[in-house]
Amino acid sequence: MPTCLECGARLSLNIPGSVFNMDQTQVNSFEKFLTTYQDKKILVLELGIGPQNQMIKAPSMQLITGNKSSRYLTINKGQLNIPSMIADRAIGFSSTILDAFNALITGKDVVETQGPARPAPQLSPEDRQKQEEIFKNFYPSYTVNKGYRPGELVMYTTIDGNHPSHLHAVKYGKALMYSYGDPVDVHCFTQDGHYRLVKLGLNKDNNEVHGFYVEPNTFIAMEDAKGVTGFTQISVTLPSSSSNEILVPKKDQLKKMFPQQRALIDRLSIDD
Structure with a gap:
């Protein structure tokens, strides 16, 4: 065990517990960095941070996601994690930091690398209009604003009895x-075969919740609960560089997985 250089006492690990002391100065400095440089031309170097360390990794990736002038370089042997939304502006070295820096300095690519990926092709104005019409089947009436955190957008979508949000995958x-209006029913179909109904609203006596997080790859559909006002507005957070790609389930396959929800799936599915 290491000892103190001044008094010789045995040191304790700085882990959560009675002796844990978080360096709030470092936390504040990191948040200030994200806020100050979110619109600058920057290169983020991520050195030896594993994919499980989301406390550091997630804010850094959000910074890159929301800034088209930024670039991302990660070095982590055997544990590269580059999300698709920044893949065209990122490169990863699956090696030690020393080997990666030697490759960068000498120009000799002797280490395993990943990326950058080719940027997604741009749509024509006509295709964008078609995409917009299709998108309204899943988010009927919406506006998008910049979120509070770097790389985050907030979509406000309004749902009524004639315009539900049809089944699609949360990518x-x-x-x-919940924002205001009637409560809304959110139907969730998970990849491991579970169905869950979540009621968004303010009435806890009716098992309504103000908000919840939907895991990636879950199929969801939303419909107004047909209350007094006749419409519902909810907010949805998403990465600022997320694509408009909508993944729609095969109706017949979904009904085989969830036979008890066949009528629900028929009502809230887009035709194949």
């Missing part, structure tokens, strides 16, 4: 929050 994971 990135999303936080759904």
